[in-house]
Amino acid sequence: MDIFTVSLWGITGAAFIASIVKDKQKTFNSMKMAKGMMKNMVGQIIGILLLIGLILTFIPPEVIKSTLGESNTFISTIVSALAGSITLIPAFVAFPLVGSLVDAGASIIPAVAFLTTLTMVGLVTFPLEKREFGLKFATIRNIFSFVFAVIIALVMGVIM
Amino acid sequence: MKIIGIIKKNKLLTAVSLAYVILFIAMPDKAYLSVKNSMHYIIEMLQIMPVIFIITSIIEAWVPKEVIMKGFGEKAGIKGIVFSFLLGSFSAGPIYAAFPICKMLLKKGASIANVVIILSAWAVIKVPMLANEAKFLGVQFMGIRWILTVIAIIITAYLMTIFVKKKDIPVQDERDLDKIIGFK
Structure with missing residues (x-):
């Protein structure tokens, strides 16, 4: 992981904790939203990455x-x-x-x-x-x- | 019926998986090499996407629309352009990591021009990439390419606003998503 990815994890972790302290329910809802977004995109992304692997082979x-x-x-x-x-x-x-x-x-x-x-x-x-x-x-x-x-x-x- | 629905939703994944199955039968060594090639990208994705989804949702929940509009909206002017370049340049991950964030920013009132700047800057002028480029191709090469790219991105952003309007951007599935997870 490069430094930017690590800092993004750090910032997100801090924001997540602040969010929980401020409003548990709202945080919970937004995590549900994150999960929904992930479900929506992950199939497509994995398809793309496997396609890249194929392209690089040929x-x-x-x-x-x-x-x-x-x-x-x-x-x-x-x-x-x-x-x-x-x-x-x-x-x-x-x-x-x-x-x-x-x-x-x-x-x-x-x-x-x-x-x-x-x-x-x-x-x-x-x-x-x-x-x-x-x-x-x-x-x-x-x-x-x-x-x-x-x-x-x-x-x-x-x-x- | 459910399987058909899943296949329909993941056309690309289905097609690529099929290609892999055929390749594993016809040329197993090539198939193995393709999987090996993909692994690097899949690991990269696993490192970045969870955090992207989490931070996007937290911003969506906590940052008011007005703040986004002020920073990245139609009336943000030069400040909006600078913010967009900074956000894109100090980002992490490949271009598709920018998609959920930009979509959220658009929904919250960012302008199309600024979203194009974030996407393009995210893709081409990231700081770690520039350092790498300077190392292998020289500071002068990197510097000139950087300046030209920034100019090209600004022109592209403005041309995009002529051709693409907010109504061309789909929001439908996003609304469905809100319904599914019972958000709002």
């Missing part, structure tokens, strides 16, 4: 690495942005991977596109986002995020 980081290092920058940028949208690899894997490529002289444009879509665009989490915020919200947010990821990548390619 599109392993090595494949992504060779895509990012592709010599045609235009194609590799688009493909990298798409790969980042589909996969959800953890940052501590993504940054060293991209870092080693950039050190080896690969263009940073596909690298940046990949890093940005990796976290901001979520094709696998789309069903969950759609259920929570509606089709319109989820679709438009993901499309904008994708477009801006490519723009950010291009601008970084010009600046750096």
Whole structure:
């Protein structure tokens, strides 16, 4: 667990105790609500996580690495942005991977596109986002995020 | 009938489970590798989601609507944007951990623009991630990407408010949920 997760547990624990001291019934009700939310989402989340496991088996980081290092920058940028949208690899894997490529002289444009879509665009989490915020919200947010990821990548390619 | 209901509610989980069953028969080594890959994410989820649900419910119960509206509402202005970036940047967990919190904030009067900022910041510009990025790609790389990302997030947030209105956001199942658990 990173420090942020630990502190969130700490803050939540303190808030929970304060809540119990102030009003037992209200706390009890809100825990029932937490349970309801959990029940509502947990099936979907586990489905998503198992799907990510499948995707990573068939599109392993090595494949992504060779895509990012592709010599045609235009194609590799688009493909990298798409790969980042589909996969959800953890940052501590993504940054060293991209870092080693950039050190080896690969263009940073596909690298940046990949890093940005990796976290901001979520094709696998789309069903969950759609259920929570509606089709319109989820679709438009993901499309904008994708477009801006490519723009950010291009601008970084010009600046750096 | 009940089983059909459960399958209908968990279409994705059902489909993925089926894929796993087929994979375990056809290519057991790949199936095993997929489970191993998933474990990392499942552990991460178990560490963060219970606490997210608890804190969301506590905020829902105790923080008055006016406070949320003042901090994150339509009229919160620059302050709302700054608050949203701070909340997203100092958060923990993957983007789906932000969903219940943002949904609750929306219900309590946060604006769509600020919710988009929280979601996006939560996803891309978290502080531990930035430290990692600086380590492997350099401070300059991280800094420029951070600035560009913040600008992109603000533009996205404003464009979103043009296309998406509050009425497009479903509240139906939330109301059902309240009924089921007898809350309020």
